[in-house]
Amino acid sequence: MSERSFGLQAPPSLGVLGKKRYAMVIDLRRCIGCMACVLADKAEFEVPLGVWRTWVQYEEYGTYPNVRRQFLSRLCNHCDDPPCVKACPVQATYKHEDGFVLQRYERCIGCRTCMVACPYNARHILPAKRSNPNLPTKVVDKCTFCFHRVTQGLVPACAQTCIGRVRIFGDINDPKSEVRKLIDTNPTVVLKPEKGTKPQVYYILANRSGLEPAKVFKNLSAQQKEDLKDHQEHFENYVGR
Amino acid sequence: MESIVSSTVFHVIPWGASYALYFFLIGMSAGAFILSMLPHVCPGEGKYMPLSKTSWVISFILLLITGPILIFDLTTPGRFIYLFFPNYWHMSSPLMWGTLLLMGMGLFSILYGWALYTQNPLVKLFGTIGGLFAIGLPIYTGFDLAVHPGRPVWHSAVISPLFLILSLSSGVGLVSLIAYFINKDALSKELLEGLRNILLFSATATFVMLLAQSVVLAYGGEEEHYTLTLIYANYGFLYWGISWLLGTFIPLGILLAPRFGASTNGIAIASALIILASYSLRHIILLSGQLIQQVY
Amino acid sequence: MPEISRRGFLKLGAASGAALAVAPSVLKAMETELGGRDFSAETLAERTSVPYTCLVCNIEDGGLAFVENGRIVKLEGNPKHVSTRGRLCAKGNVGMWHVYDPDRILYPLRRTGPRGSGQWKRVSWDEAIAEVADRIKAVLGKGHPNEIMFKWGRDRSGGATGRFMKTLGTNTGVNHTSTCESSKKIGMEPTWGPDIETPDFANTKYIINFGSNILEAAYFHNPYSQRISEGVAENKAKLVTFDVRLSNTAGRSDEWFPLFPGTDGIVALAMANVIMQEGLADTQFINDWTNYPADKLAAYLKQFTPEMAEKYSGVRAKDIRRIAIEFASTKPATTYTYRGPAKHLYGSYNERSTMLLPIITGNIEVKGGYCLPRGMGYGQPQPAPEGGKEPSFLSSPPDYPLAGHKVSHLVPFWIKEGKQKISMYFNYMSSEGYTHPAASMWREILMDEKLIPFSVTFSNQMNENVNLMDLILPDCSYLERHDPESMPSSLWPWLGLRQPVIKPLGEAVEYREVLKRIIHKIDPDGSKDMRKYWEFKNGEDYVRQQFAGVQGLNWEEFKKNGVWPIYGRLDPATGKIVGKDGVEIRAEYGLYKKEDPNGKVVIRGKKYKGFGTPDGKINIYVPSYEKYGFNPMPVFKPHPWHWNKDGSSKLRPDEMILTTFKWNVHTQSRTTNIKWLNEIVHTNAAWINTKSADEKGIKDGDLIRITSPVGYLVAKARVTEGIHPKVVAVSNTLGMKFGRIATAKPRDAAPMWAGSELEDPDTHNIWWKSAGVNPNDIIPVSADPIGGSQGWYDTVVIVTPAQPGDQFGDTKFDNEKHFQFFKETMRYAYTGDKHREMHPEVKVTQLPPAELKKGH
DSSP states (O other), X not given: OOOOOTTOSSXXXXXXXXOOOEEXXXXXXXXXXXXXHHHHHHHHTTOOTTXXXXXXXXXXXXXXXXXXXXXXXXXXXXXXXXXXXXXXXXXXXXXXXXXXXXXXXXXXXXXXXXXXXXXXXXXXXXXXXXXXXXXXXSSEEEOOTTHHHHTTTBOOHHHHHOTTOOXXXXXXXXXXXXXXHXXXXXXXXXXXXXXXXXXXXXEESOOGGGGOXXXXXXXXXXXXXXXXXXXXXXXXXXXXX | OXXXXXXXXXXXXXXXXXXXXXXXXXXXXXXXXXXXXXXXXXXXXXXXXXXXXXXXXXXXHHHHHHHHXXXXXXXXXXXXXXXXXXXXOOTTOHHHHHHHHHHHHHHHXXXXXXXXXXTXXXXXXXXXXXXXXXXXXXXXXXXXXXXXXXXXXXSOTTHHHHHHHHHHHHHHHHHHHHHHHHHGGGOOHHHHXXXXXXXXXXHHHHHHHHHHHHHHHHTSOHHHHHHHHHHHHHSHIIIIIXXXXXXXXXXXXXXXXXXXXXXXXXXXXXXXXXXXXHHHHHHHHHHHTTTGGGOO | OOOOOHHHXXXXXXXXXXXXXXXXXXOOOSOOBOSSOOBOTTTOOBOEEEEEEOXXXXXXXXXXXXXXXXXXXXXXXXXXXXXXXXXXXHHHHTTHHHHSOTTOOOSOEEEOSSTTSXXXXXXXXXXXXXXXXXXXXXXXXXXXXXXXXXXXXXXXXSSHHHHHHHHHTOOOEEOSGGGTTXXXXXXXXXXXXXXXXXXXXXXXXXXXEESOOTTTSSTTHHHHHHHHHHHHHHSOOEEEEEOSBOOHHHHTSSEEEOOOTTOHHHHHHHHHHHHHHTTOSOHHHXXXXXXXXXXXHHHHHTTSOHHHHHHHHOOOHHHHHHHHHHHHHSSSEEEEEOHHHHSSTTHHHHHHHHHHHHHHTTOBTSTTSEEOOOOOOOOOOSSOOOOOOSOOTTTSOTTOTTOTTOOGGGHHHHHHHTSSOOSXXXXXXXXXXXXXXXXXXXXXXXXXXXXXXXXXXXXSSOOTTGGGOSEEEOBOOTTSSOEEEOOOOSSSOOEEEEOOSSOOSTTOBOHHHHHHHHHHHHSTTSTTSOGGGGOOSSHHHHHHHHHTTSTTOOHHHHHHHSEEOOOOEEETTTTEEEOTTSSBOOOOOOGGGSBOTTOSEEETTEEEOOOSSTTSSBOSXXXXXXXXXXXXXXXXXXXXXXXXXXXXXXXXXXXXXXXXXXXXXXXXXXXXXXHHHHHHOOOOOEEEEHHHHHHHTOOTTOEEEEEETTEEEEEEEEEESSBOTTEEEEESSOOOSSSTTTTTOTTSOOOTTTOSTTOOGGGGGOOOOXXXXXXXXXOOOOBOTTTOOBOTTOEEEEEEEOOTTOOTTOEEEOHHHHXXXXXXXXXXXXXXXXXXXXXXXXXXXXXXXXXXXXXX
């Protein structure tokens, strides 16, 4: 079976001999929803308010007194067949041969096609105001799997600080890597596999209902609705009022 | 009690109403162009000749309006020029198809207009090529949405043909409406009959495709089905009132009425309603496909 | 590894589409390192790092701060730190915003308008120091140094405060421990010596958690959460939580048992009873290592039946039996507690009751069990002052003879009562007018220039408390100063160093340096015998002297590593510390069982080190309690506000209990103006059970009034299944009225106390409009007669839909009523008329008199 690879600068490399395919396993047996990953990421990239490269959803389910809470860490899936890359008209976003889906700020025109293409909402427009004026604004940004750290032999910042050691990063094509071992020995799910994106963030023990966007939207709390409205109002021009 | 998913992470709606407006205007421009070139290209359609110049002017003005809408919707408008750098081109992106189609449309609209006004025989050639671009434009705006499997409503093979039909109906409708206001008495019976046929055909096609899209959504996955529910809740008036009732059923009724349907008044009212629906449908489709993911 | 410059990288890409694929491959084949280095994502340049010790909360994690162009840009855990293991929590990760807080106070400020008016003028350090010194001299001149009061909270100066007080001769020192966990400490200390346990979560098989939210806060959130995750995922440990609210900890537990507030003790006692009756207890351990024989204990516990526990707690008797049997028959197992059981009237009894479970099952000091804390000490620079002779009532109130961690939250009432005259008030790392119960009472006395003629704070954050001070001395943030550190947060003891990562911003000066300047001003020539205690060059010199006596510690190495000792390296494959042999380092267990010729415990002819109690054994029976007429055995005292004498509920159907809690992204007061944390949690709705809300006609998001006997507040309801139906919970972490981020008012001009030096353009991206409400003004004081700690989770309230005109955040309180509650709680104190009445079972003929004791 031939892989679909049009529009990609690097063809899918999952399971391809001699190729690397970086991936992340999120082992939710260990997740405590502490938000350290979210904030390590905010600091690593000085991510402005209102946008996120990674985040954690809480899901509360059950009926008193049988109630549980489950967490779901989210980030770019660095898909092996990334629809965002195909959709970008100017190749501002592209796929690296080792699997990273990256963004070139100086080329991005801000058409937001990649944002609509992403089934996971992993992309955002950078607001016009930032703490560090040297950093890009008004263009699309996203999680890079900490390409700048990985190329220096370091794990991504979120995995670095992960208290529960939930986030494990590595080359899934390497049979000796921890990610590969975890995937081989545990049942895993990926988000929205039916969208054909070949997502490369694998979840162990993810709760199904938290993965379904419609369910999330349906059960918004009153406070969330208020926050959503405030967020919408502030970013209706995308770059912040 | 159902589960509560909580987080304070929200995502903007990436494509707002200005995209719907662009789809709407560029569609009308294309529809009007088709009406303009029809009598020059198709031997049997001479009846539309009186509207040819008006149609082209309308089409060209709309084309000029759409460019800035697109450019100023970019968060970095100055960089729109990148779209014209061949070494940046990315042919898998419908936006790139759109760029090329818009460039082609612009070029051939000018050439066609020149030939039209100078009565140059090349009008047929330019009309044919321009017409192909005009058909391509609404089709590509459909692909702009339909190629995204991650978005409910959008990822449907019906979007492109629907946008093409809406383009035809709104373009022809706009020309009819303007012709009505310029000089309604100049419209011949044969011309009115022709306009009626085009509008009737496109309104029927819209009805079929809208029905198909809604039924498929209702039977779709959770996200699709729930989006339909959200359409009812958030866009009830636009959906039922404008798109279905005013934009489809009433025009169909008017156009099917044996006498009134071919009268200047009948055509004008039907045209106005069809134009309304052609915007509201695009608005609903564009925005509803992005609602749920604000919180996902 | 070749370095790829971003420029080169982009050029490659920009050339043509096809060339993108030529972008450099990630060459590294092996697994990546966990940290210790950091690179700019913008320039790819390596950042310089300085090790430090965190102080966003009190866990004291080891950190590495990365600096770029003189600015702290990234914080991560110190990989050499045996407890932190390279990781930080959410709050720790964004600690740089304590330095760059746009509303930070950077200069000494003197009040110009009336107290609380918010009118300030900038003064020079010389002026400020001179004023403080003059005022101190005036007080000392009158011969009553105790009129100088020191109120501290999160003081990690490692003794500087005490040295300062002793130098001046005052004993009037008030901490904040009674608002935290002091009854837990007073429950534990007489039982086995130390004031805390160190459970071996990583190696355990069963955890019963009573009322701690360890996965979000509590001692020691980060290190313990790491090990709980290990225990649960790698060791398949079962986690069972008893808590009134579905915290993240409860939510992630295998079983959550919501129980009525304050009834943890009776549940634990019933479990202990079941374990004894079922023959699952380790009777050998009980007989050898405790001061109470197993058979007597079994007989004593018989009164606490699971059915009785069910009646109070609401936890089904069959569940109590089942969990008790599971716990006792799964080895190793441990319990863990924090504020849940302890923060009640008689919380000390609750703590002692829960301690029984690991004791009677022999899980003390075993691998995977309930272990003693491993502490490590440091010294004080010499010479050290001796201190004043005059005992202070506020510091050690005779009404609470067992409350060794003070009763700080009753202090404003005692000041108002005139128990002790105060001429000068120092405040350090404490926001009593905001974080303490009856916070409004603190503000009242701090406003009163007759009661507090002069007040001074060391602070860099404006808040409800600082706003009432006369003089503000800008303190360094924790990333700009020195402190000595040590915490028993792992099974391996460690010493940590807090050291400046960057030079202090503005005119901030390190606390101990300010104290030194004050003393030098008072005693410029040493003639007053004060200066000699403060002859250190700077903050580093002072702290260096503190570590000088530690055997094997090299100061330069310590500064380089930030922690000592270093037990091994962080293994990227497991996230654990491994030794030279590549295997995880092994902890030492059974500390009490070490043979020791000087040991107090003799078992079958051998002498052992034993526990830190007078007889070296675990004191199930505590003689010091009995001395003062308290029950020496673990016991359950139903709260007189909640229960009738016959055990029936006193609560009317519409009455509920108000509890408070912490979020994982906030501390109580210091994080309220941190933008990234506020973005995640910026408002604090009141949690209320679906059923209770339905009964009251309250829907999710509705404005509600929570009315306590001393006032009311208006909050929004968060209707949830995750809370006990008789409980309403409001977080104690939001609602500060100062700071543009805390109040979600980014468009306000920079406040006059802050200036505009640290303006952060990103503040304009504050997209949320909701802020919080603080419950502390409507929570009356209540003090555990034993441990002295605040009964945070005892307040009886009525929850109703809001009334017309109510606005979110409205708070009304009545300090007269607060005062009545103070009088009421004093009736349960050792000296109060209810003390004997509450302890009919304790047969003591004569109680020692209540006496003022020395010490601060």
